[in-house]
Amino acid sequence: MATKAQSRVTPFRVFTYSMVALWLIIAAFPFFWTLWGSFKVQGDFFSKADWTNAIYGVYTTRETGAPFTGNGYFGAWVTEAFWKNFFNTGIVVFFTVTISLTFGTLGGYALASSGFRYAFWILMAALVFRAMPHITLVSGYLLPFFEWNIWGIKATTIIVLVAINQPFTLWMLHSFFLNIPKDMDESAMVDGCTRFQAFRHVIIPVMWPGVITTGLFSFLLAYNDFAVTSMLLSGENETIIPAIASFLGTTQVEGNIMFAVAAVVSATAPLFVLILFFQRQIVSGLTAGAVKG
């Protein structure tokens, strides 16, 4: 439909294109720069004298004999044992996502199928809970958790993250289940299924698109969390994000800031892959609530 009027080069068009180009540079450049710089030594990545040093790797060549070095990565993964934190993150994120989705699908289905007033109030309460800054809740956990001796272990953090995740999961899946035609499970019940059997045999096979989208956001919440994981996990159970924060304190003093840079790049890599494969689902999830309105 490219009519003449639409393909003409107007000042307005030039302006919008340059706005978009500028934004894309602002969005991508920091990541590219840090990825590139993570293969250099500190003298290049933080090069006061001449920023082109970071591109050509002047100090890196002088110190290591090659323009690129994996020293930062070796330091982070081997010396600082960052792989342990990655392993912890794997466990915490896996169980958080699985349990969240299990609880969330059951609850979201119930909220979508019940017409009673209390279902509305549960959704409203969930909205208020969704707005709570996470750190306000953390200050309520610490004393009881110390008292019951469950502070520091992964299971506690997992169940806390599941709970914090529930409001969002409920809203998302509730609105997804509303779009599944009512006739499907109701005709199964007319045929003699119980509600749970109808859920098991009729709803579960068709719910995966919604569950995958919701799961992506549960993953992001658990993976990106700092407030909960930094306050509730002991040293050996630490996940990557609080580990990076504590790196900052120790490595900066020892002049090993490149360890932290390498760790940051390593922590971004899984997110990069996630967006690469699930871009469509992420975009549809972000806009699910809004666009149908």
Add this chain to the structure above:
Amino acid sequence: MAAGLFRGPAAPFAKQSNEANAMKHRTFFWFILPTLSAMVLFIALPIVSVFIQSLFVQHEQVLVVSESCGPFGCSETTAIDAGATAKLREEQPLGRFNGFGTYTNRSHLAFAELSDAWRMTESWGAFWDTLMDLPFYKALIFTLTYTFVVTPLVLVLGLAIAVGINKLPTLIKGPSIFVSLLPFLVTPLVGSLILAWMVDGDGIIGATLQIIFDEPSLSLKASATLTWIMLMVYGVWHTLPFSFITFYAGLQTVPKDTLEAAQIDGASKWQSMRHVIVPHLMPLVSFVTLMLLMDNFRVFEPIISFSAQGHAQSLSFYIFNDLRESGNPLYASAGATSMLTILGVMILLGPVLVRTWRDFNSKGH
């Protein structure tokens, strides 16, 4: 990200309530039990726990007075009984009851200091300086400034970029959206750290600024104003993709006929934007605004990454700092700040909640 919010839950409820097939109370109970108990145990009860905690303060140290008599008379010495103090604190970790004392002390609402300042200070400027010396108000003012600067900027810029990307050839759209998603989905701590390294005095942006302004000691972290601006720039960078992608999706649903009719009637690009596109996107604007307000109000990680706490503290950071107080966490202080923060969230969310409640009631319940 609360999906389905602006369709409002009321509609399906109203439609369904007469149907015999609505889920029975008993079944509903079993389905909702896991999620509800998770939320009650780990969101609702902690709020109660925070409140109780905020009413107590740590026990003072137990002092023992001993009299020692020598050849020149007796003298009294006061010493701290470390054993008894530890034992008392062990037995009653909450401490002693203090009522609303923590709320009104200098670190929080500081009523006494405020009324003093009100009486003593001559000008607004002096009063403002006193206010910015009080930690709670300092954190509150930063949090509110951040929220109400970043939110409108993100709304306007997000709309502009959505319109721009919508005009791109299809081939470039996908990669553009991919790139745009990065700042939003990256871990806040990591994303702000990446920017913090770049604006560092030795980093690429920081060093370039020093060359441009020809001032080798220029540091964005040294001045309070520059620190605030830096944090807000990060905030815009981080949340812009959310508003832009939502608006971009909304633009796909703008009715083509109306746009063409407007063009035929001689409307300029700007006029059709103003009178066709923006009104069509209005419901999205309120959705995005709500989400942005909630997320910006809890600003926290960038302050750690930029190590900006000297010049800017947010409410979340203030709580975190109290809890991190090495060896001696200030539970009462953190609790009081948390309760006041929750109150702030409720005020922020108030209009939305009232509106949803009205919608729900007007649907004939």
